[in-house]
Amino acid sequence: xxxxxxxxxxxxxxxxxxxxxxxGAPTRSSRGKAxxxxxxxxxxxxxxxPDGRCVSLLKVLLTNFCLFDCQYCINRRxxxxxxxxxxxxxxxxxxxxxxxxxxxxxxxxxxxxxRSSDYTMEQLIxxxxxxxxxxxxxxxxxxxxxxEADPALIEEAxxxxxxxxxxxxLPTLTSLKTLAPEKELGTIHSAMGQxxxxxxxxxxxxxxxxxxxxxxxxxxxxAPRYAPGGQSTQMIVGADATDxxxxxxxxxxxxxxFRLKRVYYSAFxxxxxxxxxxxxxxPPLLREHRLYQADFLIRGYGFQxxxxxxxPGNLDLxxxxxxxxxxxxxxxxxxxxxxxxPAMIARVPGIGLRSVQRLIDLRRQRRIRYQxxxxxxxxxxxxxxxxxxxxxxxAEIQWESSRLRRQLTAPQPAQMALL
Amino acid sequence: xxxxxxxARHVARATDFTEWRQRARQLLQAGIQPADITWxxxxxxxxxxxxxxxxxxxxxxxxxxxxxxxxxxxxxxxxEQSARYRDDACHDRWSLLxxxxxxxxxxxxxxxxxxxxxxxxxxxxxxAVRREAHHMHAxxxxxxxxxxxxxxxxxxxxxxxxxxxxxxxxxxxLAWFEPAHDVLDLGAEHFADRLGSSRFLIATxxxxxxxxxxxxxYRMPCPVAWAEAARTAMTGDDDHAxxxxxxxxxxxxxxxNSRVMTQHMPQRFWRQLSEGDLIPTLEAGARHGGxxxxxxxxxxxxxxKPISLRNNYVSHTLSAKGNK
Ligand code: SF4
Numbered sequence: 004x005x006x007x008x009x010x011x012x013x014x015x016x017x018x019x020x021x022x023x024x025x026x027g028a029p030t031r032s033s034r035g036k037a038x039x040x041x042x043x044x045x046x047x048x049x050x051x052x053p054d055g056r057c058v059s060l061l062k063v064l065l066t067n068f069c070l071f072d073c074q075y076c077i078n079r080r081x082x083x084x085x086x087x088x089x090x091x092x093x094x095x096x097x098x099x100x101x102x103x104x105x106x107x108x109x110x111x112x113x114x115x116x117x118r119s120s121d122y123t124m125e126q127l128i129x130x131x132x133x134x135x136x137x138x139x140x141x142x143x144x145x146x147x148x149x150x151e152a153d154p155a156l157i158e159e160a161x162x163x164x165x166x167x168x169x170x171x172x173l174p175t176l177t178s179l180k181t182l183a184p185e186k187e188l189g190t191i192h193s194a195m196g197q198x199x200x201x202x203x204x205x206x207x208x209x210x211x212x213x214x215x216x217x218x219x220x221x222x223x224x225x226a227p228r229y230a231p232g233g234q235s236t237q238m239i240v241g242a243d244a245t246d247x248x249x250x251x252x253x254x255x256x257x258x259x260x261f262r263l264k265r266v267y268y269s270a271f272x273x274x275x276x277x278x279x280x281x282x283x284x285x286p287p288l289l290r291e292h293r294l295y296q297a298d299f300l301i302r303g304y305g306f307q308x309x310x311x312x313x314x315p316g317n318l319d320l321x322x323x324x325x326x327x328x329x330x331x332x333x334x335x336x337x338x339x340x341x342x343x344x345p346a347m348i349a350r351v352p353g354i355g356l357r358s359v360q361r362l363i364d365l366r367r368q369r370r371i372r373y374q375x376x377x378x379x380x381x382x383x384x385x386x387x388x389x390x391x392x393x394x395x396x397x398a399e400i401q402w403e404s405s406r407l408r409r410q411l412t413a414p415q416p417a418q419m420a421l422l
Numbered sequence: 423x424x425x426x427x428x429x430a431r432h433v434a435r436a437t438d439f440t441e442w443r444q445r446a447r448q449l450l451q452a453g454i455q456p457a458d459i460t461w462x463x464x465x466x467x468x469x470x471x472x473x474x475x476x477x478x479x480x481x482x483x484x485x486x487x488x489x490x491x492x493x494x495x496x497x498x499x500x501x502e503q504s505a506r507y508r509d510d511a512c513h514d515r516w517s518l519l520x521x522x523x524x525x526x527x528x529x530x531x532x533x534x535x536x537x538x539x540x541x542x543x544x545x546x547x548x549x550a551v552r553r554e555a556h557h558m559h560a561x562x563x564x565x566x567x568x569x570x571x572x573x574x575x576x577x578x579x580x581x582x583x584x585x586x587x588x589x590x591x592x593x594x595x596l597a598w599f600e601p602a603h604d605v606l607d608l609g610a611e612h613f614a615d616r617l618g619s620s621r622f623l624i625a626t627x628x629x630x631x632x633x634x635x636x637x638x639x640y641r642m643p644c645p646v647a648w649a650e651a652a653r654t655a656m657t658g659d660d661d662h663a664x665x666x667x668x669x670x671x672x673x674x675x676x677x678x679n680s681r682v683m684t685q686h687m688p689q690r691f692w693r694q695l696s697e698g699d700l701i702p703t704l705e706a707g708a709r710h711g712g713x714x715x716x717x718x719x720x721x722x723x724x725x726x727k728p729i730s731l732r733n734n735y736v737s738h739t740l741s742a743k744g745n746k
Contacts, residue, residue, distance in 0.1 A: 011671045
């Protein structure tokens with residue numbers, strides 16, 4: 004099979020994994036050195052496919068042969084799709100070629116399970132090792148950690164990769180049992196636990212090195228880094244009946260227990276020969292989007308999953324989770340922007356974290372006026388009913404939330420402003 | 423450009439930010455009001471029309487009339503970034519900056535805050551510049567130079583410029599890019615970090631830069647031969663066919679969302695991308711029925727087979743060699 008055919012098959016097979024981030028790596032440069040590649044901590048999207056998704060890494064499977072039979076997955080062994088397999092050298096060649104042409108910032112390599120979990124993990128490591136050691140590649144590498152593999156292999160993977168991820172796919176024991184019979188939540192959790200320990204330990208070492216730089220400035224004597232971009236995971240949304248509250252609580256738990264950098268949500272896309280029991284419908288994109296918004300509020304804005312959804316069920320599709328929370332908690336509003344704590348300002352719909360900082364800076368100099376919010380390009384339509392400034396009080400203070408909600412949603416129907 | 427305010431007693435000229443900083447410092451120390459200065463852009467095309475001599479220290483009043491100003495590193499970076507902003511309607515990059523430092527020097531600390539009228543324009547420009555630098559890091563594409571013989575015509579075109587020929591012949595990777603603001607050097611620094619000792623050349627409608635693995639060679643304007651070579655290379659690099667195949671396969675037709683795509687990747691860049699012409703085709707295909715499944719049609723049309731768990735089958739089928 005030609006390389007280009009393998010590429011077509013194995014990129015198609017890999018695209019169901021939503022992660023394509025190249026962020027969080029330490030600063031590296033190849034200037035004046037042999038080899039190739041840099042990383043700056045900030046991710047780069049080199050292209051966008053017409054589905055609006057960022058293309059940052061070469062995202063492929065080493066092979067889409069798989070011994071497992073996860074029902075939601077196009078590569079399950081019972082699926083009659085064309086199969087292909089790259090040699091490690093082929094993946095290396097593609098990575099370097101695309102990198103030099105500036106179409107990617109690195110590689111995200113995953114694989115179906117062939118022969119055994121250990122064998123598969125070894126194959127992934129071999130690609131990363133060739134890139135790092137033979138070609139001195141300093142770009143981004145994200146490897147899939149296969150939870151069932153020997154811990155020593157996951158240990159080795161972390162020495163080459165910027166990021167490791169083990170996918171949880173389905174957040175509950177029951178749904179894993181029905182849809183992914185060969186996978187075990189316990190195994191996935193223990194792999195995540197191992198990775199967290201190693202990442203934490205490496206970060207401690209790195210801090211120690213930073214404190215005593217003069218003696219250990221020789222890079223060979225610096226502590227080896229371990230997956231400096233942290234670990235991430237993915238959950239599939241809409242393949243079974245799990246509700247958003249369960250998904251968000253599970254994500255919150257993963258952030259706390261394993262210090263994940265990111266949880267990705269992937270709306271289940273219909274696949275050929277979908278096994279019965281899986282929805283043949285279009286992927287629930289708006290639901291996925293709301294989950295990302297809620298996740299963002301949990302990571303960055305101090306919200307708890309239980310605050311965003313205080314009863315079983317799904318997030319409101321009509322309004323975003325921050326606005327939904329504000330409509331449910333009118334007793335905290337309006338917020339006086341000249342007095343309120345920064346954390347409370349961050350809870351106002353239409354005010355982002357950067358604007359919070361700018362408002363705090365500004366009110367050290369003078370009183371905040373309504374006009375300032377326009378100048379800071381805050382989302383005026385959303386915030387108007389929820390703030391007071393020196394020269395402004397909302398007219399809607401006495402309104403019922405339901406009336407306010409109608410007004411806020413009436414002019415434009417809920418729009419799909421994707422991230 | 424030549425219209426001089428009747429009350430303007432000072433004409434100050436700057437080609438770049440460093441030069442502006444020097445001028446501004448002198449003017450500030452001399453206490454010259456923003457309204458009394460006509461700023462001229464050094465690299466405007468009408469240089470010869472400037473009859474009035476540029477401001478120099480000798481022509482300024484004694485320094486003690488004005489103020490000294492110390493800027494934080496962040497403020498300086500903000501000013502520097504916004505000076506890179508280009509806009510047909512924007513001839514006043516220097517006067518905005520001077521008005522802001524003038525106000526800051528007088529203790530008006532809000533002058534550089536994004537909620538201020540000058541400050542918001544400053545931030546808007548700096549933001550547009552940072553975004554454009556990021557666009558360049560993201561959407562510039564390198565092409566490996568076609569085999570030596572093919573570039574010969576480019577060499578002939580500039581036969582009198584031997585040094586340029588050498589740079590051209592040495593460059594392994596060439597790129598043509600059309601940035602909206604002055605970000606060429608920001609891009610070049612970034613790619614020198616990425617490509618290490620590989621030699622590259624970037625040509626733009628304004629300037630050009632070549633990197634020989636050790637140092638930069640900036641040219642303003644960009645030599646014609648560089649631009650030609652960069653544009654020719656766009657058609658001769660076979661590995662972009664692999665990239666195009668990847669782009670098609672990594673797209674999920676069931677998730678079509680063109681609005682978000684164009685928001686992140688403005689159409690003006692598509693021409694420079696080897697995958698650019700695929701976008702409308704993929705969109706149309708997804709709209710007309712292809713949206714049902716996530717799998718790409720060309721992959722779905724191939725023969726497939728489920729995997730049996732019998733051991734001998736697995737080990738045979740799954741070895742890389744057996745897969746050819
Ligand atoms: S292990 Fe499951 S999810 Fe992974 S490739 Fe195989 S079938 Fe798909």
